[in-house]
Amino acid sequence: xxxxxxxxxxxxxxxxxxxxxxxxxxxxxxxxxxxxxxxxxxxxxxxxxxxxxxxxxxxxxxxxxxxxxxxxxxxxxxxxxxxxxxxxxxxxxxxxxxxxxxxxxxxxxxxxxxxxxxxxxxxxxxxxxxxxxxxxxxxxxxxxxxxxxxxxxxxxxxxxxxxxxxxxxxxxxxxxxxxxxxxxxxxxxxxxxxxxxxxxxxxxxxxxxxxxxxxxxxxxxxxxxxxxxxxxxxxxxxxxxxxxxxxxxxxxxxxxxxxxxxxxxxxxxxxxxxxxxxxxxxxxxxxxxxxxxxxxxxxxxxxxxxxxxxxxxxxxxxxxxxxxxxxxxxxxxxxxxxxxxxxxxxxxxxxxxxxxxxxxxxxxxxxxxxxxxxxxxxxxxxxxxxxxxxxxxxxxxxxxxxxxxx
Ligand SMILES: *Cc1c(COP(=O)(O)O)cnc(C)c1O
Numbered sequence: 001x002x003x004x005x006x007x008x009x010x011x012x013x014x015x016x017x018x019x020x021x022x023x024x025x026x027x028x029x030x031x032x033x034x035x036x037x038x039x040x041x042x043x044x045x046x047x048x049x050x051x052x053x054x055x056x057x058x059x060x061x062x063x064x065x066x067x068x069x070x071x072x073x074x075x076x077x078x079x080x081x082x083x084x085x086x087x088x089x090x091x092x093x094x095x096x097x098x099x100x101x102x103x104x105x106x107x108x109x110x111x112x113x114x115x116x117x118x119x120x121x122x123x124x125x126x127x128x129x130x131x132x133x134x135x136x137x138x139x140x141x142x143x144x145x146x147x148x149x150x151x152x153x154x155x156x157x158x159x160x161x162x163x164x165x166x167x168x169x170x171x172x173x174x175x176x177x178x179x180x181x182x183x184x185x186x187x188x189x190x191x192x193x194x195x196x197x198x199x200x201x202x203x204x205x206x207x208x209x210x211x212x213x214x215x216x217x218x219x220x221x222x223x224x225x226x227x228x229x230x231x232x233x234x235x236x237x238x239x240x241x242x243x244x245x246x247x248x249x250x251x252x253x254x255x256x257x258x259x260x261x262x263x264x265x266x267x268x269x270x271x272x273x274x275x276x277x278x279x280x281x282x283x284x285x286x287x288x289x290x291x292x293x294x295x296x297x298x299x300x301x302x303x304x305x306x307x308x309x310x311x312x313x314x315x316x317x318x319x320x321x322x323x324x325x326x327x328x329x330x331x332x333x334x335x336x337x338x339x340x341x342x343x344x345x346x347x348x349x350x351x352x353x354x355x356x357x358x359x360x361x362x363x364x365x366x367x368x369x370x371x372x373x374x375x376x377x378x379x380x381x382x383x384x385x386x387x388x389x390x391x392x393x394x395x396x397x398x399x400x401x402x403x404x405x406x
Pocket of ligand 1: 083084085086110112162163164165166196198199219
């Protein structure tokens with residue numbers, strides 16, 4: 001079969017959607033550029049620091065830059081956030097105290113956060129007598145009646161929204177969805193709204209803090225690191241909240257006064273600078289995958305017609321071998337470890353075996369082209385990232401060819 005013809009057709013059919021993605025990238029690039037200029041970033045901010053890192057201007061300027069970009073009063077950006085889960089966990093421990101309650105408006109939080117919130121004897125929020133209620137989603141949407149009831153009956157210290165679906169089968173919430181949800185919750189509560197913003201940065205022209213959220217949190221090996229940041233996370237929002245979180249990241253009374261990094265900060269700056277473009281590359285790759293796979297009769301979620309609220313597409317293969325061969329072809333089309341053959345394995349914390357293609361420059365980076373799946377019907381493969389659209393196009397062609405030579 002001539003896959004390059006199929007790809008061309010998909011590009012033509014969805015030309016308008018490809019243009020919309022570019023338009024958002026242009027808007028966000030300008031936003032980021034203006035933030036750099038306003039913050040007077042200069043080469044001295046890339047300088048490494050050691051020890052306590054007192055007076056580390058590079059660290060402080062980076063936080064200022066994220067705050068400016070995301071339209072918040074304050075931010076804390078650090079290579080010492082080890083992952084998105086760590087960032088969110090530190091943030092929750094910063095904002096909540098024993099005896100406090102938090103309400104999750106968007107169903108059950110992402111798998112990796114589950115232990116941090118509900119785990120037993122692992123130092124979870126529950127272990128510290130911080131309780132978290134979750135309002136289940138209704139047809140993939142927040143259940144406003146149930147939220148209203150909860151907010152009228154309980155006093156919550158914070159409200160929590162997860163933007164991207166994780167492994168749930170729903171769309172990522174749009175900024176408009178989030179704006180409505182925040183204003184609805186605001187009728188019954190004045191508690192701060194915290195957003196798990198993972199995979200959402202630069203997907204739209206506005207970020208959640210620009211539509212009323214008090215705090216956004218995310219990982220630097222996803223969107224805002226632009227595939228250049230080697231590790232880290234960020235929180236951005238109201239200064240009173242960010243300050244409390246800084247006290248948890250380092251130590252009470254010390255907060256963001258310390259924290260050194262002996263490697264240059266340049267990649268964090270440059271990563272943020274290219275992030276709007278890189279996110280657009282990933283979104284275009286996702287759109288192409290969705291369009292082409294749908295043409296071949298596969299079910300894709302969200303479909304090419306629908307705007308994904310993030311950078312992830314899920315393809316149902318309904319066939320174990322096809323899914324595995326597609327996943328292996330993603331790995332074989334990767335710049336790093338392209339020779340490796342992914343095998344389904346018993347990954348800690350998952351019930352089914354999981355297969356993963358992750359031939360990435362930064363370990364586990366999912367802004368780079370990657371794919372993963374629990375090996376169970378309907379054999380859905382989660383495909384995300386892609387630093388260059390061209391790479392995704394090449395990888396997709398090879399994936400499709402892999403069906404023929406299998
Ligand atoms: C990726 C992600 C996180 C954080 O996961 P890490 O792997 O720890 O970085 C949290 N929430 C959502 C929705 C995510 O997609």
